[in-house]
Amino acid sequence: MRIDKYLKVSRIIKRRTVAQEACEGGKVTINGKVAKPSTEVKVGDVLSLQFGARTVTVEVLEVKEVVKKDDASLMYRQLEG
DSSP, X not given: OBHHHHHHHTTSSSOHHHHHHHHHTTOXXXXXXXXXXXXXXXXXXXXXXXXXXXXXXXXXXXOOSOOOGGGXXXXXXXXXX
């Protein structure tokens, strides 16, 4: 799954266009490498996102196309931030 879609489906970022802009701005990394919006996400990847002065780091636990709002937080585990 594309990183921009994953961020939206997992509800880490609310809108896909915002997720795309974050990726294009170099604010998202996957396993330490800057991610483009089309970069593929796999189970076990570590994502880091910069929100202003705050950095959020999560580990991908699941990749699903459709998720209920209550189950979205089960798709990842927060490591830092």
